[in-house]
Amino acid sequence: MNWIEKYIDIFQCPYCKGELYLDKDKNKLVCKKCKRVYDIIEGIPILLRY
Numbered sequence: 699m700n701w702i703e704k705y706i707d708i709f710q711c712p713y714c715k716g717e718l719y720l721d722k723d724k725n726k727l728v729c730k731k732c733k734r735v736y737d738i739i740e741g742i743p744i745l746l747r748y
Protein backbone atom coordinates (compact mmCIF):
# COMPACT_ATOMS: atom_id res chain seq x y z
CA MET A 699 0.00 0.00 0.00
CA ASN A 700 1.43 3.36 -0.94
CA TRP A 701 0.95 6.53 1.02
CA ILE A 702 -1.78 7.80 -1.30
CA GLU A 703 -3.96 4.80 -0.53
CA LYS A 704 -3.28 5.21 3.16
CA TYR A 705 -4.27 8.86 3.15
CA ILE A 706 -6.91 8.77 0.43
CA ASP A 707 -9.43 10.20 2.89
CA ILE A 708 -7.62 13.53 3.13
CA PHE A 709 -7.95 14.19 -0.58
CA GLN A 710 -11.06 15.64 -2.11
CA CYS A 711 -12.09 16.74 -5.55
CA PRO A 712 -11.31 20.45 -6.04
CA TYR A 713 -14.48 20.86 -8.11
CA CYS A 714 -17.23 19.06 -6.22
CA LYS A 715 -15.50 18.14 -2.93
CA GLY A 716 -16.33 14.53 -3.69
CA GLU A 717 -14.39 11.52 -2.49
CA LEU A 718 -11.55 10.25 -4.62
CA TYR A 719 -10.31 6.74 -5.27
CA LEU A 720 -7.03 5.50 -6.64
CA ASP A 721 -7.09 3.90 -10.08
CA LYS A 722 -4.03 1.67 -9.72
CA ASP A 723 -3.86 0.61 -13.36
CA LYS A 724 -3.71 4.17 -14.66
CA ASN A 725 -2.07 5.58 -11.52
CA LYS A 726 -4.58 8.40 -11.29
CA LEU A 727 -7.06 9.66 -8.72
CA VAL A 728 -10.68 9.58 -9.83
CA CYS A 729 -13.58 11.45 -8.28
CA LYS A 730 -16.44 9.16 -7.28
CA LYS A 731 -18.96 11.92 -7.83
CA CYS A 732 -18.06 13.89 -10.98
CA LYS A 733 -15.62 11.32 -12.46
CA ARG A 734 -12.90 13.86 -13.05
CA VAL A 735 -9.44 12.31 -13.22
CA TYR A 736 -6.30 13.68 -11.58
CA ASP A 737 -2.75 12.78 -12.45
CA ILE A 738 -0.25 11.53 -9.93
CA ILE A 739 3.16 12.88 -10.85
CA GLU A 740 6.21 11.44 -9.10
CA GLY A 741 3.95 10.16 -6.32
CA ILE A 742 2.17 13.47 -5.74
CA PRO A 743 -1.52 13.81 -6.61
CA ILE A 744 -2.12 16.93 -8.68
CA LEU A 745 -5.47 18.19 -7.44
CA LEU A 746 -5.79 21.44 -9.32
CA ARG A 747 -8.61 23.06 -11.22
CA TYR A 748 -7.64 23.50 -14.81
Ligand SMILES: [Zn+2]
Binds near residue numbers: 711714715731
Ligand atom coordinates in the same frame (compact mmCIF):
# COMPACT_ATOMS: atom_id res chain seq x y z
ZN1 LIG B 1 -15.55 15.74 -8.27
